[in-house]
Amino acid sequence: MNVQMLMRAALVCLVTVLASAPGAAHHSTAMFEWGKEMTLEGTVDKYEWTQPHTFIWLNVTGKNGKAEQWAFEGMSPSWLGRRGWNSRTLKQGDALKVVYYPLRDGRKGGFYVRVILPDGRKIEAMPQRSS
Amino acid sequence: MERLRIRVALTAAAVALGALAGCTGSNADSSATGQAAAASGAQNGYAGIAQLPDWSGVWEPVARPNRGGTPPEPPKLTPAYAAQYAAYQEKNRTTPGINFISNVANCVPPGLPASMLQPYPIEFLFSPGRVTILIETYSLVRRIYTDGSPLPEDPDPTYQGTSVGHWEGDTLVVETIGILPETSPMSGINGHSEKLRITERIRLVEPDVLEIVTTREDPEVFVEPYTTTARYQRHRDWKMMEYICAQNNRDSVDEHGNPGIDIERKPGE
Numbered sequence: 319m320n321v322q323m324l325m326r327a328a329l330v331c332l333v334t335v336l337a338s339a340p341g342a343a344h345h346s347t348a349m350f351e352w353g354k355e356m357t358l359e360g361t362v363d364k365y366e367w368t369q370p371h372t373f374i375w376l377n378v379t380g381k382n383g384k385a386e387q388w389a390f391e392g393m394s395p396s397w398l399g400r401r402g403w404n405s406r407t408l409k410q411g412d413a414l415k416v417v418y419y420p421l422r423d424g425r426k427g428g429f430y431v432r433v434i435l436p437d438g439r440k441i442e443a444m445p446q447r448s449s
Numbered sequence: 450m451e452r453l454r455i456r457v458a459l460t461a462a463a464v465a466l467g468a469l470a471g472c473t474g475s476n477a478d479s480s481a482t483g484q485a486a487a488a489s490g491a492q493n494g495y496a497g498i499a500q501l502p503d504w505s506g507v508w509e510p511v512a513r514p515n516r517g518g519t520p521p522e523p524p525k526l527t528p529a530y531a532a533q534y535a536a537y538q539e540k541n542r543t544t545p546g547i548n549f550i551s552n553v554a555n556c557v558p559p560g561l562p563a564s565m566l567q568p569y570p571i572e573f574l575f576s577p578g579r580v581t582i583l584i585e586t587y588s589l590v591r592r593i594y595t596d597g598s599p600l601p602e603d604p605d606p607t608y609q610g611t612s613v614g615h616w617e618g619d620t621l622v623v624e625t626i627g628i629l630p631e632t633s634p635m636s637g638i639n640g641h642s643e644k645l646r647i648t649e650r651i652r653l654v655e656p657d658v659l660e661i662v663t664t665r666e667d668p669e670v671f672v673e674p675y676t677t678t679a680r681y682q683r684h685r686d687w688k689m690m691e692y693i694c695a696q697n698n699r700d701s702v703d704e705h706g707n708p709g710i711d712i713e714r715k716p717g718e
Contacts (some may be wrong), residue, residue, distance in 0.1 A: 345554035345700040346708040348544070368697035370556075375714065389712035391699070396569040396585060396690050427712045 344370040344394070350419040350429045357434075358388060362412040367405035370394050372432055374408060376416055384444050389427040392443050407441070408433065459708040475684035494577045502619045502652075504573040507689055508659055508681035510566060525672040530638055537637040551633065554702040558587040560632025561625055562647050562663045567677055568623035573688050580614055580621060588692050593623050600626055606643065608632060620652040634665050635675065642669035 360378035374390040392398070395405075406412070414435055418428035432442045470627040492502075506640040527533055553559055559567065567586035578596030583589075593614040604611040604627035611627040628634075634641045645667040654660045659681040667675045703711040 344694075345702065346696075346706075349710055351707050366697055369692045370694050370698055371700070373697070373699075387710075387714070389714075394569075394692075395693060399690060400687060408607065421710070423710075425712060427710070 319371050348417075349422055351422055352419050352429075354419055355417050355431060356420050356428065357415050357417050360388065360413075362410055362414065363387060364410060365405075365408040368393055369396070372398060374416060375434075379420070386426055388392075388416075390416055390430040391427070392430040398443060401442075403441070403443070423432045454459075475661075498575045499576065501616070504570075504575075504653070504659065506657075506683045506685040507570045507572050507687040509570045509684055509687070510568065510679060511682045512678075512680040524635065524638075524675040526638075527668075527670060527672060530670045533639065534555060534637050543572050551585075551706075552702065554698075554700045554708060556587075558589055558608055558694075560628050561591070561610050562591050562635075562649070562665065564609060565649075565661065565663070569692065570684070570687060570689060571681065580623075582691060585689050585692050587694055595621075603627075604618055605629065610647065620650050623647075623649040623651065625649070634670060635677070636669065638670065641667045645666060645670070654680070655701050659683065 331348050358376065358378055360376040362374060363377045364373075364375040366373040366375070371393045371394055372392040374392065376388045376390065378386045378388055380386040395403075398407075414433045416433055419431060420428040431444050434440050460649040518547040524534070536610070542634070551559075562588070564584055565571065567584065568574040569585040571585065572583040574583065574668045578594065580593040580595055582593065584591070588695075589609060591609045591612060593644065595611040595614045595616070597615075600611060600613050601611060606627050606629045608629055610625040612623050614621050614623040616622070626645070627643075628641070628645050628647070630641055630643055630645075631639075632641070633639050634645055645665065648666070650662040651658055660678060662676060662678050664674045664676040665671060703709065
C-alpha cells in the first residue's frame with residue numbers, strides 16, 4: 319500500500335457510500351455487534367486472502383500479560399481487491415491496531431473495519447457507513 | 450490525480466443516478482422492437498455478434514431490489530407464502546440481520562434470480578447462438594441459448610434453471626424454468642414450486658448502466674407476476690475474480706437461521 323493507493327481506496331470509498339449498503343455479503347451480521355467499534359493492538363500472525371472472507375489472525379498480549387490470539391473476519395477479496403487491498407497488504411509480523419465490531423458471544427474475535435499502522439495511517443476495509 | 454478526481458466524481462454521479470433511478474417494482478416495457486433482433490449470432494455465426502450491443506466489461510450491481518434503491522412494491526402472494534413473508538418482515542423488524550432464509554452462508558449457492566443480485570460483478574460473453582453470464586459470487590455460470598431452440602418440456606431442476614433467450618432490438622429477453630424449488634425466488638420468501646418461471650429483460654439504459662427487469666411467475670407463490678428492477682454499473686478496467694466459497698468458509702447458518710462462525714484454528718492452519 320503506498321500513499322496513492324490509499325488515496326484511491328479512500329476516494330473509491332466515497333463512491334461506495336452511494337452504491338452499497340454496509341455489511342457482509344455472504345452471511346448475516348447478527349453475530350457481531352455491528353456498528354460498535356473496538357480497537358485492539360497486536361501483531362499479525364497470519365493474513366488470509368480467501369473467499370468468502372478474509373481473516374486477520376492477530377497475536378495480542380492479554381490483560382494479564384498472557385499471549386492470546388484473536389480472529390477477525392473481513393470483507394472478501396472481491397470487495398477489498400477492488401479498493402486498494404491485496405494479499406500482501408498485511409503480512410506476518412506486522413504491528414498494527416485492528417478496529418473491529420466484536421462478536422456478541424464474547425469469544426476473541428470480530429469483523430475488521432479498518433487497520434491502523436504504527437505511523438497512524440488508516441486503511442479502510444469496509445463500505446463507509448452513510449448514516 | 451486531477452484526472453482521477455474527475456473520474457471519481459463522474460462515477461459517483463453515475464452511480465447516484467443509477468441508485469436513484471433503479472429498483473422500482475415497475476412493469477416490464479414490452480414495446481421493444483427492432484430488426485437487429487435477428488442478430489442472435491446463430492444465423493450469421495461470429496459475424497452476427499458484431500450487430501449485438503456492446504456489453505463488454507464487468508458489471509457491478511449498484512441498485513438491487515433490497516439494497517441501494519427504492520424498495521419495490523410488496524408482492525401479491527398466495528396465503529401460505531403471504532404468511533411466510535409476514536413472518537420474515539416481523540423477524541427482520543425485531544431481530545435485524547438474522548439470516549433466516551438463506552443457506553448461502555453454508556456455501557450453498559443461490560438460485561435464479563437471487564444469483565443475479567449478489568454483491569459482486571457479472572460478465573456477459575456472446576458466442577454464436579448463445580449468451581453466457583458469468584457470476585463472480587459463488588463462481589456461477591448461466592448458459593442462455595439464443596439459437597431459437599425452445600425451452601424443454603420438463604427439465605431437471607437446477608440452481609440456475611434452464612434458459613433460452615432472444616433479442617428484441619437491443620434488449621435480451623431470457624426465459625428460465627426448471628429452478629430448484631428450495632431456492633429463494635425473492636428476498637423474504639424461501640422456496641417455490643416447480644412452476645417458477647423467470648423472465649428477464651436486459652438492456653443498456655445509459656452507455657455504462659445495464660438494467661435487468663426480472664419478472665417472477667409461480668401460481669403457487671405469486672397471485673400475479675412480481676417484477677423488480679436492478680441496475681449494474683460498467684467497469685471496463687475491472688477483472689472478474691475467482692470466488693471459491695469452500696476455500697475458507699468459517700461461517701454457517703442453522704435450520705432456524707441462526708448464524709455461526711468457527712474461529713478455532715486447527716493445527717497447521
